[in-house]
Amino acid sequence: MNMKNTIKVWDLPLRLFHWILVAAFVIAYITEDDFLTLHVWAGYVIAGLIAFRLIWGFIGGKYARFSNFLCRPSLSIEYLKNSLFNKSKRYIGHNPAGSVMIMFLLLCLLITTVTGFAVYGAEENAGPLASIGMQYEELWEEMHEIFANTTLLLVILHILGVALESFTHKENLVKAMITGNKRNQIDSSEQS
Numbered sequence: 001m002n003m004k005n006t007i008k009v010w011d012l013p014l015r016l017f018h019w020i021l022v023a024a025f026v027i028a029y030i031t032e033d034d035f036l037t038l039h040v041w042a043g044y045v046i047a048g049l050i051a052f053r054l055i056w057g058f059i060g061g062k063y064a065r066f067s068n069f070l071c072r073p074s075l076s077i078e079y080l081k082n083s084l085f086n087k088s089k090r091y092i093g094h095n096p097a098g099s100v101m102i103m104f105l106l107l108c109l110l111i112t113t114v115t116g117f118a119v120y121g122a123e124e125n126a127g128p129l130a131s132i133g134m135q136y137e138e139l140w141e142e143m144h145e146i147f148a149n150t151t152l153l154l155v156i157l158h159i160l161g162v163a164l165e166s167f168t169h170k171e172n173l174v175k176a177m178i179t180g181n182k183r184n185q186i187d188s189s190e191q192s
């Protein structure tokens with residue numbers, strides 16, 4: 001049940017998706033080759049989460065749907081500029097800069113997982129790409145590392161973006177991603 005001045009923005013499946021993704025990414029990143037079984041399992045979890053998110057983008061709650069937050073790139077750039085000058089509008093759902101970040105994060109995570117499965121297939125002859133063969137092993141390995149590190153860079157920018165938006169709009173967005181609730185206050189400078 002929503003409290004009087006709050007609105008349920010992030011549904012439970014989306015919140016579970018987010019925090020399981022955070023845990024799986026951290027585990028995958030720190031285990032690398034050292035704990036291969038755990039590393040590969042974290043990869044399976046991430047692959048499953050990406051598949052879930054793509055489906056949830058069409059059938060999930062209002063603010064989880066791609067139609068609610070995907071927008072023109074020019075709008076994202078304008079939003080980013082305004083953010084730097086502390087002038088950005090408040091969005092109830094994802095803002096236009098966040099929406100681009102989400103798509104980049106999902107894309108990089110997807111490439112990282114697929115190339116990870118390719119390395120696993122080439123080296124261990126196991127996993128969903130077990131039959132891939134040894135031929136391009138080094139290429140898969142190189143790509144896997146590059147995209148894992150690109151994802152990490154995006155995650156850092158993502159966290160900085162969340163902090164900046166929380167500061168600008170005096171709203172704890174991390175708490176919102178835990179409880180699902182945000183302040184239900186619309187004024188002339190706000191967008192739904």
Ligand code: HEM
Nearest residue numbers: 021022025064093094095098102105155159162173174177
């Ligand atoms: C402790 C670190 C993190 C914090 C505090 C955090 C916080 C948040 C918050 C507050 C949002 C909602 C943004 C909004 O209000 O529009 C969000 C969304 C998102 N975050 Fe994070 N995040 C963290 C780490 C990560 C990591 C490691 C990943 C990916 C590997 C990630 C991927 C995403 C994605 C994909 C969304 C979009 C949610 C959706 O699917 O609609 N986050 N995050």
